[in-house]
Amino acid sequence: MRQESTDVIVVAAGLGGLAAAISAAENGARVIAFEKSSTTGGAANMGMGPLGVGSRFQRSLMISITPGEAFRKHMHFTHWKADPRLVREYYFKSGSTIDWLEDMGVEFLAVSKVYPVPESQRAYATSEETWHVVKPLDGSTQFGPRMATAMIKTMTQRATDLGVDLILNTPVRSLITGDGAVVGVVAEDAQGEKIEARGKAVVLSTGGAGDNPAMIKEYTGYEWGKDFFSFRVPGMDGDGLKMAWAAGAAKTDIVQEMIYLIPDNLNPNNFIIGGAFGQPCLWVNSRAERFMNEDTLANLTFCGNAIAGQPGKFAFSIFDSALLKKYRQNGPDIASHVYPHDCWDHLNAAIDGALAEGYKHVFRADTLEELAEQMGLEPDALSRTVEEYNGYCDGGWDELFEKNHAYLQPISKPPFYACRYFPAAYGTLGGLRINYKAEVLDDDLNPIPGLYAAGLDACTIYGDSYPFILPGNTMGFTLNTGRIAGENAALLY
Ligand SMILES: Cc1cc2nc3c(=O)[nH]c(=O)nc-3n(C[C@H](O)[C@H](O)[C@H](O)COP(=O)(O)OP(=O)(O)OC[C@H]3O[C@@H](n4cnc5c(N)ncnc54)[C@H](O)[C@@H]3O)c2cc1C
Incomplete structure (x- = not known):
């Protein structure tokens, strides 16, 4: 077994791990970061940007929300079921964290309520302007997934410049404890050699358990592939949670960062279909009953929650050819920042392709009776x-x-179209409880000496639902808890 000695050990080089490693190194600590995969950035590579409140960039755009307002909104949204001191530290640091990223070379394209479309079409129309969308390295201004990779590249370079020892392809397997404190880790490199690394502090940020169906079932009740179709970003196996629990950390509830999706949504045909049906047309459950005012689907979290409450945990979106024509000619009722804005032009071809591939979640028929039969609904119930x-x-x-009367458009002109959606998520949230210094707490809410956590592993501040009112929140929480963990861990050496 190889032996290593350092000041601060960071478990993972995803978003939270990079923030912790950089801030510990900036505060003078020697840092080793072990990363399981072959690259840095984890799930953050798929996203668009973090929350900040009170950043220089925001102020230059005359956006006036203050950290205190964000704190009060957050606590109200979560019914004060979040640790107020931790929430307070997060929002009051979040503006300076955006400045910190800019100072290391990250550029932002916009601060958005969510994304730039006419107000009448905006999803999450009631959210604040906190989402700092990262400017891609190629300078493009087209909003879309993966813009945040530019931030990850810059942070990785900053960590390297500061002398952080970034060790890829080397998962941490366990924590080393002694006298009630965490004093190191055991990692395993790509050749299977064990590495025992000892230090004054360990920071965990392993991104939750979104790729671990057994943990998803055990802790949230969903069965992946049956009633739940979340993103499964490889490597998010709950490692940090299991290691910290084994070292005496308290177990908290784990919730999902809830949205709704169709199964296999990244298949090119399905991506068009999933985008096209996310409209406030007619939505029914498996009993052919409406279950929400359909304008709710502008909020991915609320709509996911509503679908999860239906029999079988799924629901159908239905429109007719008159509505399809309207979406093609006038654009959608509610626009998306993820899906192509012309997906209705390609819908019939995408449905043909999906049906040819045997896809079971999209339907098209010349009569409502036939549509109901394809969907497995009772035809009379759907007709009623x-x-x-x-x-x-x-x-x-x-x-x-x-429902907003602007969206009241009848379902009457054949052919008729339908699609089945399920609850889904970006990943899991929580499992470990941290205090405002990012120290991991035990069952008596005392810190475990030497152990810190950041990011999704420690994201227990949302209550039961993602706070869309302050968007960019998971990256915002991750960056700020990572930064706080790194600063405090560096104080120990
Ligand atoms: C499609 C998508 C879009 C998103 N868009 C946004 C957005 O625009 N804004 C926003 O706020 N949030 C967004 N998110 C969420 C955001 O990605 C997360 O909030 C953020 O990445 C969490 O950071 P983290 O450090 O907790 O985990 P990650 O960044 O996922 O990093 C976890 C790291 O841990 C590593 N790891 C796991 N186990 C071990 C181990 N045993 N040893 C060593 N390494 C290990 C993994 O390989 C990974 O690199 C999005 C998520 C997805 C999936």
Whole structure:
């Protein structure tokens, strides 16, 4: 077994690990970061940018939300079921963290409520302007997934310049404890050689358990592939949670960073389909009953929660060819920052392709009866619901859920289209409880000496649902807890 000695050991070089490693090194510590995969950045490579409140960039754009306002909104949204001191530290540091990133070379393209479309089409229309969307390295200004890779590249370079020993392809297997403190880790390199690294502090940021179906089932109740189709970013196996629990850390609830998706959503045909049906048309559950005012689907989290509450935990979006024509000609009722804005032009071809591949979650028929049969619904029940709904459209008033009347458009012109959505998530949240210094707490809420955590492993501040009102929140929490952990861990040596 190889022996290493340092000041601060960081478990993983994802977003939280990089922030912790950089801040510990900036505060004078020698740092080793062990990363399981062949690259840095973890799931953050797929995203667009972090929250900040009170950044220089925001102020230059005359955006006036203050950390205190963000703190109060967050605590109200979570019914004060979050640690107020930790939440306070996070928001009050978050503006300076954006400045810190800029100072190391990260550039931001915009601070967005969510993304730039007309107000009437904006998803999350009620959210604050906190989402700092990263400017891609190629200078492009097109909003879309993976913009945050530019931030990861710059942070990785900064860590390297500061002398952080970044060791890739080397998962940490366990923590070493002694006299009630965490004093090191055992890692394993690509050749299978064990490395015992000892230091004054260990920071965990292993990104949750989003790629571990057994843990998802045990801790959240969802069965991946049956009633749940989240992103499974490789490597997010819950390693940090299991290692910290074994060292005496308290177990917290684990929740999902909830959205809704169709199965296998990254398949090119399915990506078009998933984008096209995410509209406030007619949504029903497996009993052909409406279950929400469909404008709710502008909020991915709330809509995911609503679908998760239905029998079988799935729901259908239905529209007719008149609505399809309208989406093609006038654009969507609610625009997305992820899906192509012309997906309706390609919908029939995508459905043909998906059906040819045997895809079971999209449907098209010339009559409502045939559509219901394909969907596995009772045809009379669907006819009753459509008849009632079309009556609301004729009258201009949704008597059941008071949906925004701008979206009351009847389902009457064949062919008819439908698609089945399930609850999904970006990843899991929580498992470890940290205090405002990012120290990991035991069951008595005392810090475990030498152990710190950041990011999704420690993200217990949302209550039961992602706080879309302050977007960019998981990267924001991750960066700031990583930074706090690194600063405090560096104080120990
Ligand atoms: C499609 C998508 C889009 C997103 N967009 C946004 C967005 O725009 N804004 C936002 O705020 N959030 C976004 N997120 C969420 C964001 O990616 C996470 O908040 C963030 O990456 C969490 O950081 P982390 O350090 O906890 O985990 P990660 O960044 O995922 O890093 C975890 C790292 O741990 C490593 N690891 C795991 N186990 C071990 C081990 N035993 N030893 C060593 N290394 C290990 C992994 O390989 C990985 O590199 C998005 C997520 C997804 C999936």
